[in-house]
Amino acid sequence: MSSLYPGKPAAATAAGLFALFFISAPVVAAPQKERSGKAVVDAVCAACHGPGKDGAPRIGNSADWAPRAKDGLPRLLQSSMDGYRKMPAHGGQAGLSDLEMTRAINYMVSGGKAPDPDKTFGTVTHGSGEQIVGMACGNCHRDGANGAPKIGDATAWRPRLQKGVDALVLSATAGHNKMPARGGLANLSDADIRAAVSYMASKASSVK
Numbered sequence: 001m002s003s004l005y006p007g008k009p010a011a012a013t014a015a016g017l018f019a020l021f022f023i024s025a026p027v028v029a030a031p032q033k034e035r036s037g038k039a040v041v042d043a044v045c046a047a048c049h050g051p052g053k054d055g056a057p058r059i060g061n062s063a064d065w066a067p068r069a070k071d072g073l074p075r076l077l078q079s080s081m082d083g084y085r086k087m088p089a090h091g092g093q094a095g096l097s098d099l100e101m102t103r104a105i106n107y108m109v110s111g112g113k114a115p116d117p118d119k120t121f122g123t124v125t126h127g128s129g130e131q132i133v134g135m136a137c138g139n140c141h142r143d144g145a146n147g148a149p150k151i152g153d154a155t156a157w158r159p160r161l162q163k164g165v166d167a168l169v170l171s172a173t174a175g176h177n178k179m180p181a182r183g184g185l186a187n188l189s190d191a192d193i194r195a196a197v198s199y200m201a202s203k204a205s206s207v208k
Helices: 014-021 037-049 062-069 073-082 098-110 129-141 165-174 190-202
Strands: none
Touching: 037 098, 062 073, 062 098, 073 098, 098 190, 129 190, 165 190
């Protein structure tokens, strides 16, 4: 992955950056109940991206954002989720959805001039459902620690699946009881969480 915080940002006009920003990129549909880009930026991002703290690109500053967006907005989204240098994964708020992260980037790159998207800038993944479970979820779900439903235990999973996989994904993303948001790995995407939940649910013999 090329650096998103180069030492010498390339100069760019606002028009040039907007042309780059609106180039078509792969998108993934997401629910439209998340916060607006402005709301996320005001609550989470502005402390650093407002004044440019620790080298963070400033909100709406085309010269700051152009070199970071040159490899495409999907790459920029992944870097924001994974964390970079002093910026923690998901901006330090693991409960932020992929769409909220997308909207925050959209708001900061455009300076609030572009409307909130209703789709993400592509899908960020870190492996298959089985691999994600091995990295994070299995620590509790293999043995049922802290009340977690054990992998393959249909009786334990049945009541949790009554509201569907979407509800379980939301719960796992935000954290529930002793389970931290995103299973304690803040860089995991919504797609990662869905893959892990689906994998574990599929191991319960009564779940098709």
